[in-house]
Amino acid sequence: MIKELLKAFEDLVYLERYPLLNGYLQKIDPRIKLFATAILIIVIVSTLKITPLLLLLITIISFTIVSKIPLKNFLIRVTIFIPIFAGIITLPLPFITPGLILTSFSIAGFSLNLTYEGVYKMILFTFRVWLSIAYLILLILTTKFTNMLYAMRRLKFPQIFIMLTSITYRFIFTFINESYRMILARESRITSKQRRLDIMRDLGNIIGTLFIRAYERGERVYFAMVSRGYSGEIKSINKLKIHVRDVIFLILTILICAVTILLNYLMVI
Amino acid sequence: MQKLAVEMNNVEFIYPDGLRALSDVNLKIYEGERVVILGPNGAGKSTLLMLINGLLKSTRGNVYVLGLSVEGKNLMEIRRRVGFVFQNPDDQLFCPTLWEDVIFGPLNMGLSKDEVEYRGYEALKAVGLENLKDRPPHHLSLGEKKRAAIATALAMHPQILILDEPTANLDPLGYIELVKILNQLHKERKVTLITATCDINIAPLIADRVYLLNKGKIVGEGLLREVLSNLKLINYANLQPPIITQLFANLVKLGIIKLDKLLPVTIDEAINEIMQLKKD
Numbered sequence A: 001m002i003k004e005l006l007k008a009f010e011d012l013v014y015l016e017r018y019p020l021l022n023g024y025l026q027k028i029d030p031r032i033k034l035f036a037t038a039i040l041i042i043v044i045v046s047t048l049k050i051t052p053l054l055l056l057l058i059t060i061i062s063f064t065i066v067s068k069i070p071l072k073n074f075l076i077r078v079t080i081f082i083p084i085f086a087g088i089i090t091l092p093l094p095f096i097t098p099g100l101i102l103t104s105f106s107i108a109g110f111s112l113n114l115t116y117e118g119v120y121k122m123i124l125f126t127f128r129v130w131l132s133i134a135y136l137i138l139l140i141l142t143t144k145f146t147n148m149l150y151a152m153r154r155l156k157f158p159q160i161f162i163m164l165t166s167i168t169y170r171f172i173f174t175f176i177n178e179s180y181r182m183i184l185a186r187e188s189r190i191t192s193k194q195r196r197l198d199i200m201r202d203l204g205n206i207i208g209t210l211f212i213r214a215y216e217r218g219e220r221v222y223f224a225m226v227s228r229g230y231s232g233e234i235k236s237i238n239k240l241k242i243h244v245r246d247v248i249f250l251i252l253t254i255l256i257c258a259v260t261i262l263l264n265y266l267m268v269i
Numbered sequence B: 001m002q003k004l005a006v007e008m009n010n011v012e013f014i015y016p017d018g019l020r021a022l023s024d025v026n027l028k029i030y031e032g033e034r035v036v037i038l039g040p041n042g043a044g045k046s047t048l049l050m051l052i053n054g055l056l057k058s059t060r061g062n063v064y065v066l067g068l069s070v071e072g073k074n075l076m077e078i079r080r081r082v083g084f085v086f087q088n089p090d091d092q093l094f095c096p097t098l099w100e101d102v103i104f105g106p107l108n109m110g111l112s113k114d115e116v117e118y119r120g121y122e123a124l125k126a127v128g129l130e131n132l133k134d135r136p137p138h139h140l141s142l143g144e145k146k147r148a149a150i151a152t153a154l155a156m157h158p159q160i161l162i163l164d165e166p167t168a169n170l171d172p173l174g175y176i177e178l179v180k181i182l183n184q185l186h187k188e189r190k191v192t193l194i195t196a197t198c199d200i201n202i203a204p205l206i207a208d209r210v211y212l213l214n215k216g217k218i219v220g221e222g223l224l225r226e227v228l229s230n231l232k233l234i235n236y237a238n239l240q241p242p243i244i245t246q247l248f249a250n251l252v253k254l255g256i257i258k259l260d261k262l263l264p265v266t267i268d269e270a271i272n273e274i275m276q277l278k279k280d
């Protein structure tokens, strides 16, 4: 079970195939992409009606297609995140929002009114979360990690944040593999059915060991950095240039945002 | 007169948890030498190497590198001149791509952009990895990672190159390749090579002189053939002599051949001895 989970996680983060494809978004400058994604998300979370969001849905579907990302896969991947975050939070909304009553029923003496406004709010909220995540994932899928770091650097993200992100990215795979190997090693020595308590104990041991190893690795990595003259500041050279297509992309994004905001005012729902 | 690359006088190192990893270590390594620190697991090899570029600080005794005492004010200068290749390449390669790892050192040295790029390419070329520069390190094979780790140190143009177990876990081809790269560096750039290993068979390929380390103490020192053919000493250091040496020792013991010289420690030396015996 744990094995499958780890493998799935690894698949999920092994997103390094798509950034190398020769699609539309892959060619856009990472700084522009990061910036555009940020404003898109701001627009999404401040939109209060569903119609304007539909425009952004059509937009992201088009972007996905021209970036040569398998659409069905992409939609599924984004949707996996939704039940966890949005679903649970919004579950009470249809019942506690006052408004036009669709149906009402009573549980254990409480009477609950399912309202039209409530359902609308729930759909709206979930849709907004869904779209925000979709735009984020699309950004990640179409941007090489180093370029993302570069963009963060140029957009003046804090040094330490960038460095931590970079090291996290580098070692997450190593740790996944390490825990995977430890779990395999454990399973290869198990010859009878295990009680739940035993499984929990072993898991605890594995996690503990992982932490100690992580700590020691951290120390060694720091040594490796220091040996090469690291003194608290990450330096870089980079040669990315803004092209016409980047500016076009940015203008396009801003246009879409503007239309969305406009629709948000004009539309009833 | 030869200049000293590394000098240790009565050095002792105790880890914070109280474990005495090194005691009374004395050694002198000259510029341009190829030296190997040979010892079993846990002998203190890695600890000794880390004292050289000041990653650890000796609890007693002095360490000098290229005439500079290894301490606070000299550390930056020393690290600039000493390249360090760690035992585990996964510790050495911490950037998202190989290229960034290779230029990490040169960037920290404050070199110009052109110089940084030049050194990056040069280092990757020296280890034959120029085609993999944009790959993330976690996608490289172990042999590639080891070579990559060496490239990250080479890019800084070190005068002294320190390698901790460079051949551990390598396949025979990777092994030969690595030996070739190291010797080329020694020949072309006059780099002082200091290697720690528990693999006695590689010692003759990458060194002229050897220090035997056991339980934190230097138990033997000298030219390669002198030390490695000394079976008593090798056993005392908890090591096994090279296969070829064991073979000759047994042949002598069984009276099959007579040898009034040192036992051979490499195949070439063995061939020479056999030729000599045939002639007589």
Ligand SMILES: Nc1ncnc2c1ncn2[C@@H]1O[C@H](COP(=O)(O)OP(=O)(O)OP(=O)(O)O)[C@@H](O)[C@H]1O
Binding pocket: B015, B016, B017, B019, B020, B021, B039, B040, B041, B042, B043, B044, B045, B046, B047, B048, B087, B198
């Ligand atoms: N961080 C540490 N804290 C405490 N003791 C340590 C630490 N690192 C190493 N030691 C101990 O110091 C001794 C020497 O370790 P060192 O790593 O230098 O040996 P080594 O010769 O490099 O061994 P190997 O061939 O396994 O790499 C060992 O007994 C080890 O357990």
Ligand SMILES: [Mg+2]
Binding pocket: B045, B046, B047, B087, B164
């Ligand atoms: Mg070691």
